[in-house]
Amino acid sequence: MKRLLGVALGVLTAIGGFLDIGDLVTNAVVGSRFGLSLAWVVVVGVVGICLFAQMSGRVAAVSGRATFEIIRERLGPRAAGANLAASFLINVLTLTAEVGGIALALQLASSVEPRLWVPVAALAVWFVLWRVKFSIMENVTGLVGLTLVVFAVALFKLGPDWGDLAQQAMTLAPTSTETWPTYWYYAIALFGAAMTPYEVFFFSSGAVEEKWTAKDVGQSRLNVLIGFPFGGVLSIAIAACAAVVFLPQAIEVDSLSQIVLPVALAGGKLALAVVIVGIVAATFGAALETSLSSGYTLAQFLGWSWGKFRRPTQAARFHLTMIVALLIGVAILMTSVDPVKVTEFSVVFSAIALPLTYLPILVVANDPEYMGKHVNGRATNALAMVYLVIILVASLAAIPLMIATGAGS
Amino acid sequence: MILSDLLDTPVTDADGTRVGYVIDVRFVLDGPPDGLLAAPRLHGLLVSPRTGTSFLGYERSGVRSPAFLARWFAWRHRGTFLVHWTDVASVADGRVDLAADHRRWSPTLTGSTTER
Amino acid sequence: MTYAQDPPQAGRVLDARLHLLDRQLLDVDDVPITTIDDLEVLGTDGDPDPSGGHAVLTSLLTGPVLGTRLFGGRPPSSRLERIRWSHVADVGTAVRLGIHGEELDATWVERWVRDHIIGRIPGGRHDPE
Numbered sequence: 001m002k003r004l005l006g007v008a009l010g011v012l013t014a015i016g017g018f019l020d021i022g023d024l025v026t027n028a029v030v031g032s033r034f035g036l037s038l039a040w041v042v043v044v045g046v047v048g049i050c051l052f053a054q055m056s057g058r059v060a061a062v063s064g065r066a067t068f069e070i071i072r073e074r075l076g077p078r079a080a081g082a083n084l085a086a087s088f089l090i091n092v093l094t095l096t097a098e099v100g101g102i103a104l105a106l107q108l109a110s111s112v113e114p115r116l117w118v119p120v121a122a123l124a125v126w127f128v129l130w131r132v133k134f135s136i137m138e139n140v141t142g143l144v145g146l147t148l149v150v151f152a153v154a155l156f157k158l159g160p161d162w163g164d165l166a167q168q169a170m171t172l173a174p175t176s177t178e179t180w181p182t183y184w185y186y187a188i189a190l191f192g193a194a195m196t197p198y199e200v201f202f203f204s205s206g207a208v209e210e211k212w213t214a215k216d217v218g219q220s221r222l223n224v225l226i227g228f229p230f231g232g233v234l235s236i237a238i239a240a241c242a243a244v245v246f247l248p249q250a251i252e253v254d255s256l257s258q259i260v261l262p263v264a265l266a267g268g269k270l271a272l273a274v275v276i277v278g279i280v281a282a283t284f285g286a287a288l289e290t291s292l293s294s295g296y297t298l299a300q301f302l303g304w305s306w307g308k309f310r311r312p313t314q315a316a317r318f319h320l321t322m323i324v325a326l327l328i329g330v331a332i333l334m335t336s337v338d339p340v341k342v343t344e345f346s347v348v349f350s351a352i353a354l355p356l357t358y359l360p361i362l363v364v365a366n367d368p369e370y371m372g373k374h375v376n377g378r379a380t381n382a383l384a385m386v387y388l389v390i391i392l393v394a395s396l397a398a399i400p401l402m403i404a405t406g407a408g409s
Numbered sequence: 410m411i412l413s414d415l416l417d418t419p420v421t422d423a424d425g426t427r428v429g430y431v432i433d434v435r436f437v438l439d440g441p442p443d444g445l446l447a448a449p450r451l452h453g454l455l456v457s458p459r460t461g462t463s464f465l466g467y468e469r470s471g472v473r474s475p476a477f478l479a480r481w482f483a484w485r486h487r488g489t490f491l492v493h494w495t496d497v498a499s500v501a502d503g504r505v506d507l508a509a510d511h512r513r514w515s516p517t518l519t520g521s522t523t524e525r
Numbered sequence: 526m527t528y529a530q531d532p533p534q535a536g537r538v539l540d541a542r543l544h545l546l547d548r549q550l551l552d553v554d555d556v557p558i559t560t561i562d563d564l565e566v567l568g569t570d571g572d573p574d575p576s577g578g579h580a581v582l583t584s585l586l587t588g589p590v591l592g593t594r595l596f597g598g599r600p601p602s603s604r605l606e607r608i609r610w611s612h613v614a615d616v617g618t619a620v621r622l623g624i625h626g627e628e629l630d631a632t633w634v635e636r637w638v639r640d641h642i643i644g645r646i647p648g649g650r651h652d653p654e
Contacts, residue, residue, distance in 0.1 A: 063618045064618070064619070065549065065618055065619065069549050069560075069619075072547045072560060073547045073548055073549075076542075076546070076547055076594075077547065077562075077591060077594045077595050078594070078595060080547075081595055130646075130648060130649070130653075131648055131651075131653055131654060132653055132654065133653045133654060134653070136654075299557075300549075301560070302559065302560055302591075303549050303550060303557055303558065303559040303560030303561075303587075304557060304559070304635065305556050305557045305558075305635065306557065308653055309653075311649070311650060311651060311652055311653075312643050312646070312648070312649040312650075313639045313643050313644045313649050313650050314556070314639075316635055316636075316638040316639035316642070316643040316644070317634070317635055317638050319643050319649075320638055320642060320643060362475070362478075363472075363478065366472055366474045366475060367470065367472050368472070369470070369618065370618050375474070376474065376475075378474075381474055381475040381476075382475075384475065385475050385477055385478075410565070410566050410567070410572045410573055411563045411564065411565055411566070411586060411590065411593075411599075411605070412541055412546065412563050412564040412565075412566065413563055413590075413593055413594055413599075414599075416541075416542065432542070433540045433541060433542040433543060434540070434541040434542070434566075435538060435539070435540050435541075436538070436539045436540075436541060436582055437534045437535070437536045437537070437538050437539075438536035438537040438538075438539065439534060439535040439536030440536075440581045441581075443581070443583075443610050443611045444609070444610065444611025444612060444613065444623070445611070445612075445613065445614045445623050446610070446613055446614070446616075447536055448581040448582065448583070448610060449539060449581060449582040449610070450536075450579070450580070450581055451566055451573060451580040451581065451582070452534070452538070453531075455540065469540065469543065470543065490528050491528075491531055494573075494575055494578070494580065495575065495578055497575040498575065499575060500573075500575065513528050514528050514529060514530070514531040515527065515528040515529060515530050515531060516528075517530065518538060518540065518543075
């Protein structure tokens with residue numbers, strides 16, 4: 001059990017990255033339109049985020065410096081400021097979507113109008129940020145989020161044609177009704193979802209919150225190697241469920257109730273209840289991750305006192321930032337926008353933030369002044385350079401593809 | 410003077426030829442005692458012919474990996490040199506003028522920087 | 526083109542951008558104070574003059590001077606928020622002071638937000654549970 005709780009940070013980080021409300025929908029949309037022909041992207045993304053998060057976690061554990069401190073120090077105020085603006089927007093947009101997502105999930109369970117749930121959800125998120133210890137927060141949301149495994153169970157119970165699914169996964173091309181630009185647009189969206197910068201801000205700051213030191217580098221690696229592949233497997237399972245149920249009927253998924261339908265078909269009311277609990281936990285976890293990330297990024301850029309290990313009065317501007325971010329989210333949701341649509345623009349901002357986050361981390365992970373003997377090895381650097389190229393290409397292609405495909409529609 | 414007044418300003422030699430930009434300012438902790446440490450004495454300016462910004466500090470810190478990035482940044486900042494403050498003739502109007510007989514030194518940081 | 530190596534110096538060598546600017550400033554208890562936004566360098570009387578030779582780093586700067594580095598321009602000297610070099614105890618991956626941040630004028634915004642907003646919300650003065 002202790003071992004399991006030791007990886008809660010990795011699991012929660014991965015849930016926020018792979019299974020937040022935007023990704024739940026994207027995964028199901030991709031499954032219903034492309035089958036498993038984009039599953040390879042998730043694998044590429046999982047390897048990338050493992051590498052990226054492990055570097056940032058190692059830097060935080062060894063030097064005590066969290067990721068945005070490194071970004072500011074290496075890039076200076078202008079480039080780091082551009083990164084901050086993009087990252088902060090992603091955080092607030094995703095936070096908005098998550099609070100809306102909690103409300104949507106609660107609506108599935110209660111039939112009460114989501115707008116009535118929004119203030120309740122936001123208040124609950126704020127209360128956890130304000131009063132609950134970091135370790136309890138990550139353990140509870142991480143453990144309850146594990147119930148999303150029900151998607152994988154449901155896939156088995158649906159009894160799909162495994163040969164057909166394998167065939168789809170091996171076909172690296174769009175289905176006959178889809179075009180190549182749309183295929184690549186979704187490939188980049190899935191890659192971006194796996195490698196969201198806020199995962200790295202949260203993971204590295206979480207390492208500082210948990211007071212990791214050079215002794216905990218192994219712990220950090222374990223977190224990364226369990227958390228992210230877990231998130232990746234579930235993200236493929238969601239796509240596979242949608243591929244099995246919706247692809248043959250050519251039904252396009254666009255709502256949360258459709259995403260849980262395969263689970264309900266496979267496991268009935270009990271499975272449906274479990275999946276709703278899982279979605280509430282995952283969106284709640286992602287809301288915590290993104291609101292904390294908004295506080296972490298701004299506080300680390302400007303050098304403010306931050307962290308949940310401090311009393312709120314000892315990190316006053318950090319807590320004020322999170323309160324403001326939550327209020328902005330609630331205000332956006334009160335205009336009745338579709339919370340899922342809000343995250344679509346995140347792809348654009350990720351294209352700016354991702355390279356400007358990845359490069360300084362890669363450089364500092366090689367700097368003996370920070371890392372002593374824990375600098376990157378040759379194999380890590382070789383892989384890291386391959387991913388630097390992938391990230392740059394994805395960033396350059398993201399915005400043109402988004403415009404060309406009308407955001408994948 | 411604040412440091413932003415110096416950083417990224419163009420540097421010209423005694424003939425008025427532009428030789429580059431100030432990319433960093435070097436201090437040495439050998440001034441008079443000032444509290445807990447010695448006061449940092451303004452030792453010199455690092456001048457790069459290439460760009461106004463010192464990107465990531467690769468070119469001086471002795472970090473050699475990842476090899477491709479290290480080589481790229483070293484190449485970007487080839488020809489960077491250190492000029493002592495005493496060899497600077499004047500600093501005015503967003504311009505640094507070097508003395509006619511100024512001497513150029515290697516920009517590499519020596520061992521004493523990494524002491525913790 | 527290679528240049529001769531600068532003769533060894535008697536004290537530690539610090540490059541401003543590489544070792545000081547944009548680094549995290551911590552107080553004696555490791556509480557973050559600010560990021561170092563700029564540095565003030567003075568000669569024997571006022572602005573340093575190369576012909577006069579001697580110039581030293583006197584203060585770390587924070588506050589509105591960050592806007593200068595982002596957008597250009599120049600705040601008047603009276604509006605600079607200074608943290609004197611004499612308070613600095615150590616320069617590493619972060620810069621550490623030998624005093625408590627509370628004693629510095631530069632921490633007034635944090636103290637204001639604490640006293641007027643965060644400290645007034647119930648539970649704000651307690652450890653998380």
